[in-house]
Each structure stands twice: as C-alpha cells, then as structure tokens.
C-alpha cells in the first residue's frame with residue numbers, strides 16, 4: 001500500500017512562494033486511481049513526490065511502513081527500480097536499444113542474468129502483442145507500439161505500483177484503446193496511479209481523485225475497491 005500523509009510541496013519563485021501541493025492525504029488501494037484536475041493543480045508534483053523523484057516540504061510518503069521521503073536518493077532509486085513501474089508520455093525508450101533490449105533494461109539494472117533477461121523481455125513483448133517487433137529499434141515503431149514497449153518495460157520486474165502520466169497522449173484512437181486496455185489490465189492486481197486530462201480514460205479507473213489548488217477536492221468512487 002502506498003500512502004501520502006499531509007503531503008505538501010512549496011516552491012520559491014523569486015520573491016513569491018508557490019504552494020504546489022497542500023496537505024494531500026490519501027492511501028492508494030489496489031487497482032486504478034486516476035488523478036485529474038486543472039493545469040497547475042499539482043498532479044505532476046504529486047506523482048513526483050509519490051515516486052520519490054522529489055522530496056516534500058512537509059508530510060511524507062509511505063510504502064507499506066517505509067517512509068520513502070526519509071530514504072537517501074540511492075535507496076529511493078532502488079525502490080523505484082524494484083517496486084515501481086512508469087509509463088509516461090515523455091518517457092522515451094532508449095533509441096539505440098531494440099524493443100526487447102529496452103524491456104530488458106530494468107532486468108539488467110537488477111542484475112538478472114542475460115538468458116533470463118531475454119526470455120522475460122520476449123514474454124512481456126508477447127503480452128503486449130509485439131513479439132514480432134522485438135528486434136526493432138524504437139524509431140521503427142509507431143507511437144502506440146513504443147508506448148506498449150514502455151508498458152512492457154514498466155512491468156519487467158513485476159512492480160506492485162505502476163505510475164502513468166498521460167500514457168495515451170499523442171496516440172490515435174486505436175493505439176489509445178490498445179494501450180489503455182493493457183494498462184488497466186496490468187493495473188488490476190497492482191496499485192495503478194494514472195495522471196491524465198483525458199476524462200474518458202480516467203472514467204475507466206476504480207476511483208478518481210480531483211485535485212484543485214494542490215488539495216484533494218473530491219474522491220469520486222466509480223467501482224468498488226478490492
């Protein structure tokens with residue numbers, strides 16, 4: 001379980017102080033939670049804090065009982081590698097690596113032996129319907145295919161937490177549907193946190209958190225929490 005407690009982030013902008021997130025408290029259950037809100041409402045800030053990319057000014061992030069915000073950067077990176085997966089609109093694949101090598105990259109970082117890496121990467125590519133594209137470089141894949149490779153990569157170490165930030169932005173309708181179904185399928189047995197402006201996509205989650213001015217304005221329950 002990932003839990004945010006009184007999460008607050010203030011930035012200095014010259015003389016001014018900007019409160020990007022103001023006392024956000026929430027325990028993310030299993031399944032998909034969409035985070036929506038107007039531009040500047042704190043969605044990206046929240047995601048960066050939850051994943052430990054950034055540290056809060058006040059409050060904390062707890063993964064089970066581990067205070068993520070109190071860990072040093074290398075330990076947070078280790079948590080991200082082993083316990084979290086990321087599918088971001090702009091989280092590009094490594095251009096010089098083939099599709100399967102991209103998927104295998106987290107496995108390499110985790111010290112998994114080469115043969116197992118390749119087998120696992122091919123298995124994951126098959127799951128996202130791209131086994132035939134395994135040896136292609138990202139530049140030879142469509143946007144939707146690249147995003148499916150990114151999803152396979154995010155799942156490589158079978159993380160219990162999955163973050164997605166506008167995962168279907170820039171995709172055509174058909175690719176959007178493919179990526180969305182694969183994402184929600186992967187999110188069924190995980191904690192999926194999905195930041196998006198796309199309300200149709202958000203409506204497929206189990207619940208929607210509405211952020212406003214850095215605060216949790218409303219929790220909208222769409223389906224029962226498991």
Ligand SMILES: Nc1ncnc2c1ncn2[C@@H]1O[C@H](COP(=O)(O)OP(=O)(O)OP(=O)(O)O)[C@@H](O)[C@H]1O
Nearest residue numbers: 011012013018020038039040041042043044045046
């Ligand atoms: N590094 C930073 N330095 C100063 N201010 C920042 C920084 N990052 C974010 N902010 C401010 O914090 C507030 C929240 O920004 P954030 O990016 O989290 O919003 P958002 O909801 O993700 O917006 P969008 O939908 O446009 O991506 C904004 O007012 C923004 O200008």
